[in-house]
Amino acid sequence: MRSYLSLVFKEIRKQKLTTFLIVVAIIMSTAMTTVIGQSIGIMKNLMLEQARSLNGDRYVTFHELDEQQIEHLKNIDGISQVGVVKTPGVMNIKDTGISMIVREHDTVSIKNYPNLSKVKRGRFPETPGEIAIDENTLKLMGINPDIGDKIPLDLSASLLKGTEPPFNFSSEYTLSGILESDYLGYVSGIVTAIAGPGTVNNLLPAKYNFASVDFRVDNLRDFQSKINSMATDLGVKEHQIQYNWIYLNALGVDYGGTDSEADGATGIAVIAVFIGILVLLAAGLVIYNILKISIVKKIKEYGILKAIGAEPNQLYKIVIAQILLLCAIAIPIGAAVGVLSANTITSAATSMINPEVFLANSSEHLSGLIHENAKGYFVPLLLGAGISLVFSLLAALPSAVYAAKVSPKIALSGVPQAIKRKISKSRKITSIERHLAWLNLKRNRGRTIITILSLFMSITVFVALNSFSSNLDISNAIKEFKMGDFSISNETVGIKKEAIQELLQNNNVERVSFVKYSMYTQKQIEQGEVTTDISYGNPSETLKIIGIDEQYLKELYPDITANQLADFKSGKLAIIKNPMSISSELKSTILNQGDILRINDRELKVQAITGKSVSIQGTGWVNGVDVIVYDSIYDELTGKNALKQINVYAKDKSNLEDLQSTVEQVSIDNPGSRWLSYSETDRQMQESFSQTKILAWGFILFVTLIGALNIINTTYTNIHTRINEIGMQRAIGMDNKSLYKVFLWEGAYYGILAAIFGSMAGYIISLFMSSAATGQMGLSSVPIIPILAGSTFSVAVCLVATVIPLRKIRAMSIVESIDIIS
Structure with missing residues (x-):
């Protein structure tokens, strides 16, 4: 060798x-x-x-825990970064579709949320009478802020479930700090302000005095069984558990939630x-x-x-x-x-x-x-x-x-x-x-x-x-919750359809989509406001009839054929979003592809099941059955034709000033409407x-x-x-x-x-x-x-x-x- x-x-x-x-x-x-x-x-x-920067450095949040449950949770081995979140209440910012949730300052909890931990001026609140709000939210509230200003807030506190009515109250705070603007909250319609420690104890009755707790699990093996075991030990119900789906999906953790995609x-x-x-x-x-x-x-x-x-x-x-x-x-x-x-x-x-x-x-x-x-x-x-x-x-x-x-x-x-040669036909060689x-x-x-x-x-x-x-x-994952560069919303009287033509006259408008939206509780169904043969498993679930335009329909159902589009337009087909299962005691309503349902004497075949929610900006998604149909079919089913939201897509996203003026004018021309720009959200x-x-x-x-x-x-x-x-x-x-x-x-x-x-x-x-x-x-x-x-x-x-x-x-x-x- x-x-x-x-x-x-x-x-x-x-x-x-x-x-x-x-x-x-x-x-x-x-x-x-x-x-x-x-x-x-x-x-x-x-x-x-x-993922941490977008939705928090946490895996799970347990909501509505009392002090005893909080102490028990803190003593459980195998969890870390336990942050306690006490919420005095929520305030709807007038004419914006944005809700501001106020939460007490907690050192660990604030560190878990990067978008809340950046102070532009001043400092975090230290006493119950102080508050820190982000700069753009203050502008939406019509406040020209300065450190030390007195800011009155009308808040509402409520429980996740139960028959207790919301607790509404007014209180005044001293502005201790101005936070960096968080435009990502525009997508969900929720922004956050931070109040000083002790605010909840001073303002809320005992029956509303609960806290949410964020935490991470040190070892992700058998993650779901660990969460289930902790929930059983603490007496936490299924509807009190919230998973940080963006972070868990990126980690590739199967947590059994509706957004679980254990494939990161x-x-x-x-x-x-x-x-x-x-x-x-x-x-x-x-x-x-x-x-x-x-x-x-x-x-x-x-x-x-x-x-x-x-x-x-x-x-x-x-x-x-x-x-x-x-x-x-x-x-x-x-x-x-x-x-x-x-x-x-x-x-x-x-x-x-x-x-x-x-x-x-x-x-x-x-x-x-x-x-x-x-x-x-x-x-x-x-x-x-x-x-x-x-x-x-x-x-x-x-x-x-x-x-x-x-x-x-x-x-x-x-x-x-x-060497083998093939006999080929003679032909003219040009080169x-x-x-x-x-x-x-x-x-x-x-x-x-x-x-x-x-x-x-x-x-x-x-x-x-x-x-x-x-x-x-x-x-x-977050971008799917917003549509376009601007939205104009009006969930009360709605927006006139002529507004679409007014928007399209602007040269910077690429296209416009819209949503028609009507929601019915089961009580309204019983009273005959709408008739349906859907058999509901949970009495809290609603029926939502949603009308969308052709382009929006194609985005929601990309595999649509020309024949199927014609059937949607003629009122034969519908897309369904099923309700979320929020209670193990009650079976949620489930419709499947191919099912036939009836609404107001019209028979609709379920062509597809979607996981995307179609809602009005700032109102959030209400649990229930979403029946999504073509624009004109919505008019026939509900007897209404007003648009509840218009989404505007720009050609040139670098120059939106003129388009913003048009959007603002359309909002003014339709009383009760509000508009929102997503340019800063996109930038973040x-x-x-x-x-x-x-x-x-x-x-x-x-x-x-x-x-x-x-x-x-x-x-x-x-x-x-x-x-x-x-x-x-x-x-x-x-x-x-x-x-x-x-x-x-x-x-x-x-x-x-x-x-x-x-x-x-x-x-x-x-x-x-x-x-x-x-x-x-x-x-x-x-x-x-x-x-x-x-x-x-x-x-x-x-x-x-x-x-x-x-x-x-x-x-x-x-x-x-x-x-x-x-």
Whole structure:
């Protein structure tokens, strides 16, 4: 074996270019697998930081606990960050649709909610008579604030369930601090103010003196059973439990709630596998291509070895030993490059965005938060190195098999395979260079396929990652609750339909959608205000009849066909949102797809069940059965036609001043209406995703760089191994211009074919990746821009990679080109 190792060393030293290209391919694959392991962990942590900033650093909240239950909960092992929230009451801000909930200051609880913990001026309240309110809410209240001002509030306190009427009272507070504006509350219609400790005890009767408690569970294994056990011990009912669904979904925790999508962690893991396989295949194909070409060139040498008695397993050893030696050199370098690249990308991401978005005091603090699980990155590092080694060996095996099976007679004769020519019809050749390029591709189909596959993998990864990056945005879950850039609402007399035409006259309006809304309690149903055959399981559930326009209908039901749309318009079909189950004692009403229901003598078939709620801004979603129908069918069912909400979508979101004036005027022209802008809400949500997006793009650009190097590697190898062929073409009279055209056409063919198939594969894989992350499979819009960018880039790189080696070969003499031994 020692002599074989010596032979391997000699081959490696002799074939410097081949050795270099294989080492580069292994380095690239190892670097990429390392970056995947590092970046996926970092992206997951950034998603968790975003979830914390959006909806609180808590897993669960138990509502309406008394002092004894609170103390019992604090003493339970395995929970942390226990924050006690006492709420004096809620106040509706006039003509805004926004409710302000007042909560007592609690150090732990405030830290759990990043958007409440930023004081712009003054300080947090310290006594029962003090309060802190965010700046924009004060403006909505018509107050020009100053620290120390007296602010009267009309509050209402109520219980989650029961027959007790709300407790309404008025009280006056001293403004101790002005908080940073929290526009995310606009989506739910609720903003928060902070009162001094002791406010509840001073103002509320004992029967309303309860608290909510936020907490985290230290070990997420068997999460739901732990929550159920705690609830049983404390005597907490199901309707008193609120899960932080945004955070738990990002963690991938199955908590059994209606919004539970235990796929955050699983989705990230599946994405890592997808990307890893694609990148390793791309690098593996390059290694295979280079080794195969190398062995074909040395076929006489292998024939001589077999002729003098070498066994097939010994030839196996030569090829495998060669790749093992190269892996020993390349894998440590690739791992180091991967770690440095991942850290560089992360550092760039954390330094470009305000760290306060993620509860951090500085970029260094944020970087520490992101890498708090860095000890777990060592396993992906070893795993990446191991996978690169395995894939390199797998890529070398076909070449080893080919070397071991070749016949000594064929090898020594220099004709490794019979040449078969097909008789083709004569046709006019318009471009000899393009014709020769196409013949070159057909002449060695194996090499052509391998080259195209290498390009194909790079384009596939680029398109898939570009299309998928938006799925990393945790705030998408919140964005679903708002529609458009402005909303005009009026839940009393409604808005005249003429308002839509007035809005559309503004040149910055892209489109307008609207909602018609009527809600009926079961008592109203019994009194005959509306008739229905729905059998309610819970007496607290309501019936809501909701009318929407065609565009809104298509957004709510993306799979709608032309025939189904016609059936919606004719009043045959409806979409249903079922009520939430809030009590284990009463069975909630459940309607299924295909069910037939009757409302006011009209029969409707349930075409789809939606999880999205359609409600009027600021009123929240009331538990019950939502029957969503087309605009005109709502008029027939209810006898009403007033719009309850209009959603306005802008063309140019950077300039909304003129459109805001139009929206405001429409609101004035319809008495009792209110309007709201979501521009600042969008800004806050976009800011919360900025660092994750930068990191994702850094990752995408790194993948693109690896793909470009793979393209150059493969193309350069193909051309370099054809020096003799190029010399013969020059010898028979082909000038340099024609030579360039032949290989440029060949490179263009490679790039175009790879772009077509890679774009299709990238789109398909992006659908699977989105399905893994969201738990829902469905078609999405074709990513035209990423496809065009990836295709153009790959063709350009292919052409450049063709020109560079040709310049070097052109400088050789014709005799030297024909006689050269690579």
